[in-house]
Amino acid sequence: MDGQGALPVFPVTATSDEQRRLAYLAWLMVCLIWGTTYFGIRVSLESMPPALMGGLRWTIAGGLLVLYVAARGLALPPRSRWGGILLLGFLMLVLGNGGVVVAEQWVPSGLAAVLVACSPFWMAAVEAFLPDGERLRPQVVAGLLVGFSGILVLVWPDLTVTADADRNFLLGVLALQIAAFGWSLGSAYSRRHGRSDNVLGTTAYQMLGGGLMMTAAGTVRGEWTELFFTTRTATALIYLSTIGAIGGFVAYTYALRHLPVSFVSLYAYINPVIAVALGVLFLGEPFDGRMAAAAALVFAGVAVVRWRRAEPHTLNPEPRT
Numbered sequence: 001m002d003g004q005g006a007l008p009v010f011p012v013t014a015t016s017d018e019q020r021r022l023a024y025l026a027w028l029m030v031c032l033i034w035g036t037t038y039f040g041i042r043v044s045l046e047s048m049p050p051a052l053m054g055g056l057r058w059t060i061a062g063g064l065l066v067l068y069v070a071a072r073g074l075a076l077p078p079r080s081r082w083g084g085i086l087l088l089g090f091l092m093l094v095l096g097n098g099g100v101v102v103a104e105q106w107v108p109s110g111l112a113a114v115l116v117a118c119s120p121f122w123m124a125a126v127e128a129f130l131p132d133g134e135r136l137r138p139q140v141v142a143g144l145l146v147g148f149s150g151i152l153v154l155v156w157p158d159l160t161v162t163a164d165a166d167r168n169f170l171l172g173v174l175a176l177q178i179a180a181f182g183w184s185l186g187s188a189y190s191r192r193h194g195r196s197d198n199v200l201g202t203t204a205y206q207m208l209g210g211g212l213m214m215t216a217a218g219t220v221r222g223e224w225t226e227l228f229f230t231t232r233t234a235t236a237l238i239y240l241s242t243i244g245a246i247g248g249f250v251a252y253t254y255a256l257r258h259l260p261v262s263f264v265s266l267y268a269y270i271n272p273v274i275a276v277a278l279g280v281l282f283l284g285e286p287f288d289g290r291m292a293a294a295a296a297l298v299f300a301g302v303a304v305v306r307w308r309r310a311e312p313h314t315l316n317p318e319p320r321t
Helices: 017-044 050-071 079-103 109-116 119-129 138-160 164-193 199-220 231-258 267-283 289-306
Strands: none
Touching (some): 017 109, 050 199, 109 164, 109 267, 109 289, 119 164, 119 289, 199 231
């Protein structure tokens, strides 16, 4: 859930061989960038409290993007659109990304990426309860059952213990599900209330609004007294605010313009693999047989839910970190 706000969707345009090669490179960058942000969040939390970490990240990213849009002379959303943009910033960044940040205090970064991949379950559930949404088909219900059985496999041993560490792990898993739910609500709202505003301007305001709300939450929680930087955490924050936020957004939009949606959407299965590998190799995070089995069930459930659900010209990406 490395949310950039509601990312745009585009029809696949006529593409030259050179553009197609660049699009594949952009897709690889999406996989790498959004796969490494889970690692970056975990590193940032070594010295930064969660709300301020997310708040500073998105305020910096949004501010930089606003400056870029203004320098290019592109239109920023009018005041009449600010309410909807702030709502999306709350759902997709404060809940969507903020839930991931909170969870990574206790849940290994790679495992967090695996659980984030279950967001299509929440998307299907949200759509089923909306008047104009897609009804739950037997295939989708089957996918939900398979996927949530994976989450149950993951948390079952911790449901029968009372140690603080285990309770915190369960809280982290719950935070990730709240994050996925918030992202799904935001995605549903964006599809139904999207306007023809400049995409970069809208995204910049979403980042800035979400960042300011998270910073305010951190201030209320008294997190400024806990904030300090090391070379390692400052580098991670800079990476998350620039390459992780803006770089991933640019690469994603370019890939989606020139490659089939069905192919671009595969990033959602590759990101967790990268996140798990980085966590195990550089942070010493655990990833045992039970976690692998749970991950396999989650991915299987996602595959069943997504099968035949993708529309030919749209893609609703999972919450990104």
